[in-house]
Amino acid sequence: MSQQNGFHVAVVGATGAVGQQMIQTLMNENFPIKKLSLLSSARSAGKKVDVNGQEITIQEAKPESFEGVDIALFSAGGSVSKELAPEAVKRGAIVVDNTSAFRMDENTPLVVPEVNEADLYKHNGIIANPNCSTIQMVVALEPIRRKYGLKKVIVSTYQAVSGAGAAAVEELKKQTKSIINEEKYEANILPVKSDKKHYQIAFNAIPQIDRFQDNGFTFEEIKMMNETKKIMHMPELPVAATCVRLPVAVGHSESVYFEIEAQDVSASNIKALLNDAPGIVLQDDPENQIYPMPADCVGKKEVFVGRIRKDLDVTRGFHMWVVSDNLLKGAAWNSVQIAERLVELGLVKSK
Numbered sequence: 001m002s003q004q005n006g007f008h009v010a011v012v013g014a015t016g017a018v019g020q021q022m023i024q025t026l027m028n029e030n031f032p033i034k035k036l037s038l039l040s041s042a043r044s045a046g047k048k049v050d051v052n053g054q055e056i057t058i059q060e061a062k063p064e065s066f067e068g069v070d071i072a073l074f075s076a077g078g079s080v081s082k083e084l085a086p087e088a089v090k091r092g093a094i095v096v097d098n099t100s101a102f103r104m105d106e107n108t109p110l111v112v113p114e115v116n117e118a119d120l121y122k123h124n125g126i127i128a129n130p131n132c133s134t135i136q137m138v139v140a141l142e143p144i145r146r147k148y149g150l151k152k153v154i155v156s157t158y159q160a161v162s163g164a165g166a167a168a169v170e171e172l173k174k175q176t177k178s179i180i181n182e183e184k185y186e187a188n189i190l191p192v193k194s195d196k197k198h199y200q201i202a203f204n205a206i207p208q209i210d211r212f213q214d215n216g217f218t219f220e221e222i223k224m225m226n227e228t229k230k231i232m233h234m235p236e237l238p239v240a241a242t243c244v245r246l247p248v249a250v251g252h253s254e255s256v257y258f259e260i261e262a263q264d265v266s267a268s269n270i271k272a273l274l275n276d277a278p279g280i281v282l283q284d285d286p287e288n289q290i291y292p293m294p295a296d297c298v299g300k301k302e303v304f305v306g307r308i309r310k311d312l313d314v315t316r317g318f319h320m321w322v323v324s325d326n327l328l329k330g331a332a333w334n335s336v337q338i339a340e341r342l343v344e345l346g347l348v349k350s351k
């Protein structure tokens with residue numbers, strides 16, 4: 001840190017599940033930082049954290065916190081982004097926002113660097129980081145879309161509890177211990193903290209992530225469907241999602257069914273394509289029981305793909321299994337990767 005030619009970077013939501021990963025990722029990437037501001041709510045203000053041996057005091061996020069900031073990485077919830085991201089932009093910062101606040105705003109690019117990096121050039125101060133489940137799916141689908149065309153996508157997710165924040169992971173751990181010890185347990189957070197009912201997540205599967213919409217889909221499912229179309233510049237692509245929460249701490253898994261335009265494509269063709277694609281690790285060797293699993297992807301930046309097979313009835317239909325660390329490629333790494341690309345493309349200047 002403290003690189004003279006670096007940038008003043010602010011992390012908003014620095015004490016959260018994603019925020020902590022962002023700080024770690026900035027350090028791991030040796031991102032050029034001349035000053036790091038760590039911001040949270042008043043609850044955590046004053047706490048001290050050690051970042052690469054340097055003690056930094058967490059401050060309450062306020063409009064004036066962004067004076068002099070070049071790059072602000074937001075992950076403190078949609079309402080905080082709506083209020084403070086424009087304040088950061090007003091003061092000359094470029095915002096990379098992890099919440100859903102601006103994702104579908106037509107003037108805000110929604111970016112996964114492996115897929116639509118060129119959209120960064122169209123930014124108006126804010127760049128949105130897509131939903132975690134969307135990111136890992138489009139990284140796997142984009143090489144296929146480019147080479148063979150894409151006609152349809154149907155995805156079922158198996159999502160980790162950390163996607164609902166640090167408190168949800170604590171609840172999973174407490175419930176698991178209580179149930180094993182045959183003690184009473186509480187359910188206060190999942191499926192959605194602000195919804196009417198709460199269910200146990202330990203030893204369970206909950207087919208609700210975020211709130212239900214009038215059309216019967218949850219908002220998480222709607223996010224996956226709309227964001228995929230926007231990122232891939234395919235507004236007409238049929239996409240359907242079912243999102244399920246599992247008692248896994250970190251790492252989202254997805255069963256993705258897709259149909260392509262091209263004929264006479266084999267599963268081996270798709271495997272060879274994904275083996276050479278950016279940001280992807282192919283783990284596909286059924287004979288030796290090699291396939292991606294969340295426990296193996298924790299702490300890794302890549303998207304892991306396996307179980308690629310051709311549908312037995314639909315000639316242009318395929319299935320694949322896609323796994324990634326939801327806190328890294330799904331959030332912190334994609335945000336830092338966007339910031340790195342902004343620097344490399346000369347789209348951000350140090351004040």
Ligand SMILES: NC(=O)c1ccc[n+]([C@@H]2O[C@H](COP(=O)([O-])OP(=O)(O)OC[C@H]3O[C@@H](n4cnc5c(N)ncnc54)[C@H](OP(=O)(O)O)[C@@H]3O)[C@@H](O)[C@H]2O)c1
Pocket residue numbers: 012013014015016017018019039040041042043044045061075076077078080098099100130131132162163164165166167326327330331
């Ligand atoms: N978890 C994921 O996989 C994931 C992936 C992509 C996007 N996201 C999005 O990222 C955001 C944060 O998620 P998370 O999982 O990190 O949540 P989290 O663990 O609950 O952390 C929330 C963070 O926001 C801060 N915060 C809350 N209210 C604030 C306020 N009024 N002003 C400033 N800071 C405030 C908290 O600070 P205090 O310590 O002061 O409470 C904490 O640092 C959410 O919008 C979520 O949808 C999460």
